[in-house]
Amino acid sequence: MEQNVALIVCGAGQSSRFGKKTKKIFHKVGGSALFIKAIEPFLSHDSVKQIILTIDAADQEKLEINHGAFCDFNGIKVVHGGKERCESVNNALQTLRDDINLVAIHDAARCCIKRKWIDEVFDTAAQTGAAMLAAPVTATLKKVEDGIITATVERDGMYEAQTPQVFRRDIIEKAYARLDGHEDKAAVSDDSILVENIGEKVHIVKTDYSNLKITVPGDIPIVEAVLKTFAPKKQAPLGAFEEAQW
Ligand SMILES: Nc1ccn([C@@H]2O[C@H](COP(=O)(O)OP(=O)(O)OP(=O)(O)O)[C@@H](O)[C@H]2O)c(=O)n1
Numbered sequence: 001m002e003q004n005v006a007l008i009v010c011g012a013g014q015s016s017r018f019g020k021k022t023k024k025i026f027h028k029v030g031g032s033a034l035f036i037k038a039i040e041p042f043l044s045h046d047s048v049k050q051i052i053l054t055i056d057a058a059d060q061e062k063l064e065i066n067h068g069a070f071c072d073f074n075g076i077k078v079v080h081g082g083k084e085r086c087e088s089v090n091n092a093l094q095t096l097r098d099d100i101n102l103v104a105i106h107d108a109a110r111c112c113i114k115r116k117w118i119d120e121v122f123d124t125a126a127q128t129g130a131a132m133l134a135a136p137v138t139a140t141l142k143k144v145e146d147g148i149i150t151a152t153v154e155r156d157g158m159y160e161a162q163t164p165q166v167f168r169r170d171i172i173e174k175a176y177a178r179l180d181g182h183e184d185k186a187a188v189s190d191d192s193i194l195v196e197n198i199g200e201k202v203h204i205v206k207t208d209y210s211n212l213k214i215t216v217p218g219d220i221p222i223v224e225a226v227l228k229t230f231a232p233k234k235q236a237p238l239g240a241f242e243e244a245q246w
């Protein structure tokens, strides 16, 4: 299937766990606002035909003043989000262009996405209808209540869900058509859950913990280190001879 991808970038959350005055999507990492770093790896992808950013309506003026040029230059459509992440995604789904056949839904708080993962999850979703990035759990998992371990969770086969999560347009629209049936929308914590609930098989594209989501302040130095480690290598300064050639 030819890939005409709409990228929905979810940035309308309240950043309550981030605990800073500035919403985390505007926090600077790697020299740019977090949401810009999360979008940048997709800008050069030929299959991405539409980019929709969800933001809190309260952030509209701040976005326009500080990042309006970036959004305008890159043709990013800004949509106001809802109380829960799934409501923000649902709002964005109402603005898809007619030619879109794949929908990639990505957290604006995940800026360490690698191009190879984007390529693989797009291709897998184009072939199968539904795919998402996820990292195998490497630690032992404990269920804890009131600070006391109540169970050790079987780790075998457990993955940490990440984004982007990518779906054929008809599949994600069918899944979201049932959103109102979910009383507790806070429990709809990712998009795959809705697709699983309509009986579709969601395929995993394996990553690692470097595709982390910035949630708490302690995530910042980790993300900065990941960005530094995987940043494109700067060209060595030209020597005098090379300079002379130019
Ligand atoms: N109503 C919402 C809630 C979340 N998000 C986005 O979904 C991503 C993942 O959500 P999370 O990391 O939980 O962000 P927040 O909801 O802002 O964080 P918190 O739960 O700490 O308030 C974030 O980029 C966030 O901006 C969104 O678009 N709309």
Ligand SMILES: C[C@](O)(CO)[C@H](O)COP(=O)(O)O
Pocket (backbone or CB within 6 Å): 085, 107, 160, 161, 162, 163, 189, 190, 191, 213
């Ligand atoms: C979508 C997600 O990033 C997959 O792990 C996660 O579910 C978002 O959850 P949050 O509570 O909105 O951060």
